[in-house]
Amino acid sequence: MHKTISLSCLIFISACASVETRLPSVDPSAFAKETAMQESQAFIRYTDMLTRLDRVSAKILKTNAQLCEKTRSDIGARTHISKSYSKHLRQAAARQLGAKKTPSVLMVRPNSPAQIAGLIKGDVLLNKNNKSVSENAKNILGNDGQFKIRRAGKIMTLMAKPETICDYKVNLRMSGAVNAYATGRAIIVTTAMIAFAKTDEELALVIGHELAHNTMGHIPKIIRNVILSGFATRTTRPFEAEADYVGLYYMARAGYDFKDVELFWRRLGVQHPKAILREKTHPMTPSRLLSIRSTADEIRAKQKTGETLRPNYIKPQ
Template identity: 25%
Template sequence: MKAIAFLFLVVALFGAVASTRDEPRDPVVEAYRGLVAQDLRLATVGYHLAKGSAEYCRNTWRNPGWVLHDLRQYPDTDLAQRAFTFREPVSIAALVADGPAIRAGLSVGDGLAGFGGSEIWYGGEPVKKRATSERLDNVRDQVAGALAGDGLFRALVTTDTGRKTIAFDPPRVCASDFWVDVRSKRDAGADGERVRVTSGLIEYVADDDELAAVVAHEMAHNLLDHRARIERTKSGKTAVIKSTEEEADRLSIWLMSNAGYDPEAAISFWQRYGKATSLGIFSAPTHYRWQDRVRMFREEIERMASHVVKNGRRDPPLLAEHRSIK
């Protein structure tokens, strides 16, 4: 989860408090913790969506079900250390309940010391005044590399009882990563690999079912390689974008259902959000009017009801079609 933007916001909001010695510093600590809570909420909803349809996705990867953070990404490292436990500069900020990492015995605060036989080099870099997520991004890339193959994923971790290697095998799930974009504007997006949801939108949704509706739509763009399709399109781009939006809406209903979320939440979200504002996400001319989207969700829920169920899950027609593309 890229948290850097949020932290600049935190500094803007609480900087005055933090810099005045006589004032309590707790608001910053609370803001840091609030960020991690949002990261975990998004990571959890994303994990369930990715796992729920895992067997139907052509694009898969292994998700350990953890949220990592770096001491260096926080503007005030002393306060970050008050807010959290860091057993290494890059540590586990949060764990998805019942996810692979927690089941392997990892705990919040455990620090990452290395992967697959090589250690992370934490020394030697110049101390930067500004908060940065550069090192965290680098570690995340290393983790992704180590998880790319099959077989056991070996993490060298520093725990409360010392260093140990924890080997575990996160199952393959639909390929998507998730990050909280900390801005008050209600917005979400997908870049082909990652799903981005703003903190403003996370605060706006009524519950996790509605958050799942937003995340499932964006994830659908990634799972169906929409970005690549749009980039390949030379003319008539608007029509292609519009069709990708409709596909994302339709697939989102199946992804939600397969993960145990209530697909009706897509309708409740769009009715409330659509009435409240015509700005923000999906308001461009390439997107449907919210009334049309609600109608489409209803159609798709009905269509899904007559589909064959396997272990409580259904193969989404759009993913079946995507699997058949060579």
């Protein structure tokens, strides 16, 4: 940066303005120390947020497995590679979190099958050919729940009782934009959204909403509709309503209290009128709020009678 300024000053000497006060000089070693400290704190904050996202999303993906068409066996570990991070963060992620070119375990969820099996951070999950793989790779586990890992250069065999979960990855993106979105295969939540969602209930609401976009196949439908009509907003609105409706069921099935959901959507609409969740152009509308309220009433009525919590589908499922 400084080099660029001085270079351009050489070329355009007359155009270069300067400061008028004598600024304190910066000690290079103190500068390096402060940089390292800020970097380390940023990654501690990132892993804290990821732990929270992982805890809430695991609960939702597991309790709704029966309603998901795509499921997989899960042991509750999260692997990462350097490409899991945006380009400018990769070197720092390697220093702070040990991110490599090949997958290694970043975190093991407390009380998960992986933790009970003895898996720890830094372990490498292996496939049948002893090649390092991510946690959602197929066929890691043998029929008896055995799986292979590499730890400190040694290959070991561990044993886990896997759980069945909805097969959608939930990822965290470092970003100052309050945002969450579904890609069809994954759910992405930004660090700013995690900070905005004050309680786990609020985070569960966001994840449930985005999961519904994926399970209900909205992404290809939206793309098709946009291509056909040219009006993104008008055509995405029914899908938003459906993601609200189905997402609330997902949240309730995971055992989260949904009494404050209206407050969350209102707070998001008021504070971040442009925050998306695919609502770029239309903040929280009164009709949307009212239909969320009706959904909450519908779920409460089913809870009272002990009826299974399933969305009311038009065609029998």
